[in-house]
Amino acid sequence: MKDELNKIFGDSLEPRLIEEIHKVGIYKRIAAGTKIIEIGSLVRGVPLVLTGAIKVMREDNDGNELLLYYLEDGQACSMSISGCFKTSKSAVRAIAERDTELIIIPIDKIVNWNITYKSWSDFIFNSYDARFNELLQAIDNIAFNNMDQRLVEYLKDKARINNSLFIEQTHKAIAYDLNSSRVVISRLLKKLENEGAIELQRNFIKIINLDFEK
């Protein structure tokens, strides 16, 4: 456990702080597909991702979902950070994309450590910055890219996150993540298959080559 912390955060956090994280952090193991936090629910701490990946998404008034970004190992959720400083309700939903190990830092420590540990405030600031940039990327993607490009990005992300060229996902589920319709996704996927970029089978997609530039 402590070795794991050192391996993942050893470069960015000072030893004394790691010691303390080890002491007060609550270790959790979460199975893929499990909901971690719901929109509107109370933020009770800042989760640090040790291994695995978490999918963060937003929902509109009609219940349409939209994938924002993934949290990977060594990262912290900025939503929960802001939750500790200001409002305590989550504006996003988070679901474990893979089996995930994380450690939750209790809410009262966050602010304290900011004063006590330089490396902690750096870490928090960097996390915030990284998440912000990911959000900008997501916005660019939605605003300026067509659905076919968004789909390619989605497949690439998915492959990277899961470390596999095989994506187990129905067209319907993809459409949900991209806030599109199943038919559109099916057609675009078919087109990609015809272009030789992917291979389609029921319930999963095999990626051949998505790195073509148009």
Added chain:
DNA sequence: ACATTAATTGTGT
């Protein structure tokens, strides 16, 4: 092994 059903995917309008 076969029939039935449900879910997923494909296609035309």
Added chain:
DNA sequence: ACACAATTAATGT
């Protein structure tokens, strides 16, 4: 976007 066809997987008999 909608409707329907085709295909595949799951389940019961």
